[in-house]
Amino acid sequence: MIYNFSDLKNLFFFSWLFLNHLLLSVYTVTIRSFILLICNVSFSAKQRLHDLMRVDREFTLEDREVINPCNSISINQALDFVKNPVECCNHVHKLIKELLTIISVKKEDPKTKDAILYHGETWDLMARRWEKIEKDFSTKSKQYDISKVPDIYDCIKYDLQHNQHTLQYDQAEELYIYAKYLADIVIPQEYGSTVQEKLAIGQGICTPLLKKIKADLQRNIEEVGDESVNRLNPHYSHGVASPGRHVRTRLYFTSESHVHSLLTVLRYGGLLNVLNDEQWRRAMDYISMVSELNYMSQVVIMLYEDPTKDPTSEERFHVELHFSPGVNCCVQKNLPPGPGFRPHSRNDSGNPKQMVRKELFENILLYHI
Numbered sequence: 001m002i003y004n005f006s007d008l009k010n011l012f013f014f015s016w017l018f019l020n021h022l023l024l025s026v027y028t029v030t031i032r033s034f035i036l037l038i039c040n041v042s043f044s045a046k047q048r049l050h051d052l053m054r055v056d057r058e059f060t061l062e063d064r065e066v067i068n069p070c071n072s073i074s075i076n077q078a079l080d081f082v083k084n085p086v087e088c089c090n091h092v093h094k095l096i097k098e099l100l101t102i103i104s105v106k107k108e109d110p111k112t113k114d115a116i117l118y119h120g121e122t123w124d125l126m127a128r129r130w131e132k133i134e135k136d137f138s139t140k141s142k143q144y145d146i147s148k149v150p151d152i153y154d155c156i157k158y159d160l161q162h163n164q165h166t167l168q169y170d171q172a173e174e175l176y177i178y179a180k181y182l183a184d185i186v187i188p189q190e191y192g193s194t195v196q197e198k199l200a201i202g203q204g205i206c207t208p209l210l211k212k213i214k215a216d217l218q219r220n221i222e223e224v225g226d227e228s229v230n231r232l233n234p235h236y237s238h239g240v241a242s243p244g245r246h247v248r249t250r251l252y253f254t255s256e257s258h259v260h261s262l263l264t265v266l267r268y269g270g271l272l273n274v275l276n277d278e279q280w281r282r283a284m285d286y287i288s289m290v291s292e293l294n295y296m297s298q299v300v301i302m303l304y305e306d307p308t309k310d311p312t313s314e315e316r317f318h319v320e321l322h323f324s325p326g327v328n329c330c331v332q333k334n335l336p337p338g339p340g341f342r343p344h345s346r347n348d349s350g351n352p353k354q355m356v357r358k359e360l361f362e363n364i365l366l367y368h369i
Helices: 005-053 061-067 073-082 085-108 123-137 146-162 172-191 195-221 256-268 278-289
Strands: 248-254 297-305 317-324 358-367
Touching (some): 005 061, 005 085, 005 172, 061 073, 073 172, 073 278, 085 146, 123 146, 172 195, 172 256, 195 248, 195 297, 256 278, 278 317
Parallel strands (some): 248 358
Antiparallel strands (some): 297 317, 297 358
């Protein structure tokens, strides 16, 4: 059969359309299946937790192993405080009702009814906010909806920091502490409980971010010609060891879920072995002690180059990881100190003045919402 050029062009065009549609359909089905898998893993982890948090007894050893199979230090501390989840929720519910009573009194008292709350909120709006939380938390079936614990924690934290001088609720700190320890158990389960669940959910959330970070790191290892750069003004370089160096910086502003997921991948992705590396073990213990990510939480990834090393040597480049859980609430005063993590090659190189290192790249991942 003989085709002219126009026929062939149309044939190729429609074949390309069909193939492209077929590939897109396969890709879409794969993505949907992956998202469904992540949702199922997350739902399964949450359901196990909700079942255990509705049992009116102190946590048994078996309960603790199911809730905290990775033996997180912050979750263990929360379990020690909560003891009996139903009794703890009963106490939180009682404190919320007391708070609602105080709000009602303040709303009607001539001395306080015109008080200015944070960002212009009125007593009516504050009352509705807490009434909805109280109603949603204590269900008609006389059980507690554990998924509302993060909302309780966020609201009491907000009022304690911004409205306590007007509200003057004596049990505000007590409600905050109880809500925080409950939240320290509930919130991490959104990202899985076992290592397998955490990695599945973490990869599903932050794989595009990880690919972007990897691409940026790789680009800065490769030589870039004719690149226009900004240098430090000589008038302000006094005391700077290497004022001529060029540091490329990338800032990624993202959500809490992405920071959680990135920490999960770094922690459980087999980057280093805690059994063989003491410094990495200390860093992972610190992550285990951090109970929440706050405003301005950040992960800093710093890439260094040592020009004195062979270009093909593994010692030519090294990476430093730094992490901060962000700002802390006015009530929290006993936050764990962070040791950070630096490769042994940097710590054991002798006198830093004798080292010739060039800081190539700095990735800063910020959670600011």
